[in-house]
Amino acid sequence: MTWVFAALLLLLAAPPVLWPLLARRERRRG
C-alpha cells in the first residue's frame, strides 16, 4: 500500500511540478 500511495502522490504532483517545461512545449506547438 505504501508504494501505491507514493505513486499516486507522485502522479498528483507531476503536472504542477513539470508545468514550466510543459507550458514551453505547448507554446512551441502553438
Place this chain on the structure above:
Amino acid sequence: MLLAELGSGFLLAALALVAFSALAALRAGRRGDRRWGQVGLRAFVAGFVCVAGASATLLAALLGRDFAVAFVTDHTDRSLSLPLTAAAFYGGQEGSLLYWLLLLGACGSVALASARHRVRLAAYANLVLAAVAAFFLIVLVAVASPFALLPVTPPDGVGLNPVLRDGGMLVHPPFLLAGYSAFAVPFAFAMAALVGGEEGNDWIALTRRYALVAWGLQSVGLTLGMWWAYHVLGWGGYWGWDPVENAALMPWLATTAYLHSVQVQERRGGLGSWSLVLVISAFLLSILGTFIVRSGILPSVHSFAVSPLGPWFFGFLLVAVTASGAVLAWRGTPEARSGGDGRPAAPAVPERERSGPSREGAFVLQNVLIAALTAAILWGTLLPLLSGMVGRELVVGPSYYQRVGAPFFLGLLGLLAVGPLLPWRGLSRGWSRRLLVHPLQPPGFLGSPLWAVLAAGLTLVGLVVGGVHQLPVLVTFPLVAAGLATCLQEYGRGASRWLRGPGRARSSTSQRRRYGAYLAHLGVLIVAAGLIGSHVWQQERQVILQPGQSVTVGGHTLTYEGTLSGSRDGHPVTTARLRMGAETLEPSRVSYPSLGQTVSRIAIRSTPFDDVYVVLTDTRGRAAALNVFDNPLVSWIWAGAGLLVLGVLIGNLTRPEVVPELAPAGSRAPVGAR
C-alpha cells in the same frame, strides 16, 4: 494501519520529489536555465507538501492513540494530556527528525521562492537544501520511520519521559529544532553564492535575513531551554555546560559573529569569505549538535534522545564538512569574489587622516573573541571524545567554561560599550584633541565615550560603597553600565535628531535596523547582569525540616507546614507546603511507578530582584528534605532575552534591502545600521 502506510507513502513520495528537485536544480544552476529552476523549486515545494502530509498523518496517529504505530506506543499513553500527546510528535527521535524536515521544507520553500529572480543562486541553494532534505528523508524512510508498525497492538503506550511531561515541552523543543533546521537555509545560500560565483550585494542581504531568522529562533529556543532547565531539573541553575546545551550554543555564537561581520561586508566590502565561513560553520555545528544528541556519545541530560542514528549523522557531518571545505577552498579565497564585489573603497577623507580604532576593527575583534569562545566551547565539549580515542577519557566541568569564557565575556561586554561609538574607517586625526578640549562634544553632546566611562565609574563607586566585594561583579557591572550608557545615548541622539530634523516623519529601514540592534544590545547587557548576579550571589541551603521548623535563605524565611498526598494525571504526588510571609510554596514529587522514576516539581517565587527556589528532594515520615535556593536577578535573564528577540524583530520585519553604496568616510552609522 492504513494511516501508517499513508504516512510512509508521503515520505517516499517526498524523497522522490526532493531527489528530483536536486537534479532539476543542478541542471538549472549549470545552464542558468530559469525553467528548470522553476521545476526544481516546484518539486521542492511539492516535497515539502508531502512532508507536511506525513506530519499531519503522524499527528493524527498520536491524537487518535493508534498504538499499532510503534512511535505512538513508545512516546504516549492514555494518561497523557492532549497537548502533550501532540507534543510527543517531536518528543521522540523519528518524530523530531520529521519535524526538523518539516521546518526545513517550510523555511527552504519560502527562501527559495523569494530568491527565484536570481536563477543560479536560487538553483544552487535549492540543490543544497534538497540534498539536506534528501538525507533526512533517507533516514526517515530507511532507518527510523515514525510509521513503523508493531506486530501486536498493545492496549496502552509506554508514555512520555516524565521529565518531558511539562509545559516547557510545548515550547522549548519546537523553537530549538526550528533554529537548528533554519541554519540550513543561510548555509545553502552561502554555498550557492560560492559555487555560482555570485556578484553584487543582494545575496548578502538574503543570506543575512535567513541567518537572522535561524538566529532568532535559536535565541528563543536557547532561552526557553534555560528557562525549562531552571524550572524542571531542580539543581537551582539554568545552564550546566552540558554537551547538548553547548552544541545548541555554538551555532548561535557563530551566527552572532556572522550578523556583525556581514555589516563590514555590506559597508566596506571586507570579511566576505570569513562571513561565509561563519554561516557554513553554524550549519555544521548544528549538525554536530544533532549528532551529539542522537549518538549519546557524550554523557548529557538529553540522554533520552539517544538512538542508533549517531553513525548516520556522523557520516552526514563528514560529507557536509568535506563538501563545504572543498567549496570554500575552491571558490572562497579571493575576497573580491565572495562579497567585496571588486568595489574599491573610496574614502571621502584620505586614509592617512584617519587612524586608530574603527567600527570595523571593533567588529573584527568581536568576531575573533566569539570565534575563540566557540572554539574553547567546542574543545571542552569534544574533549571526552578526543581524549578517549588516545587514552584516558578527560572531562571538563563548568569551571573550565567559566574560567576560559570569562576573558571573552568581558571583552565582548567592553566592545558593547565602545564599539557603537567608533566611526567607520577609524577616528579622524583631531579626535583625541577635541575630546580633551570639549569632553562632552565630539561628535556631539550624546556621542561622547565619556558617558560610558562616567556610567562605569559611578557603578563601580556605587557597588564599593554598597559593600559589594565580589570581583566578578565589580568588573562586569561597570562594563554593563557603560554598555547601557552607550545604547541609551544612541537612542538619545536618535531622539534629538528626530526632534530637530525636517524629515522627522521618515523612518527608514536602516534606522529601524539600527535601533532594533540597540534594543538587542540592551537585552544582551541585561542578560549579562542576570548571569553574573545569579552566579555570584546565589545561596543554597540543604535541610531536613519537621513541620513547624523554618529555614532562612537570602533573607527569606520559609516555614515547613507539612506534606500532602494526591495524584496528577493518575500518578501519585507528594506535596510539601512551605509558608513564606503571606505566600505558600508547594514543591512536590511525582512518582511514575511503571517507569521506575520520580520527578521533582519545583516551587519558585519570582520577583525582579530574586527567585526563591525550593526543591523537595525526599520525604521521611512527616519530615521533608529540601534544597532551598535564593537566586538573584534570574528574571533579568528572561527579560533581557525577550528584549534581544524583540529588538531583532523590530529591526528586521521589513523586506531585505540592498546596500546601495559604501558609507561615507567617518559616518557614524551604528552596529545595527547596515
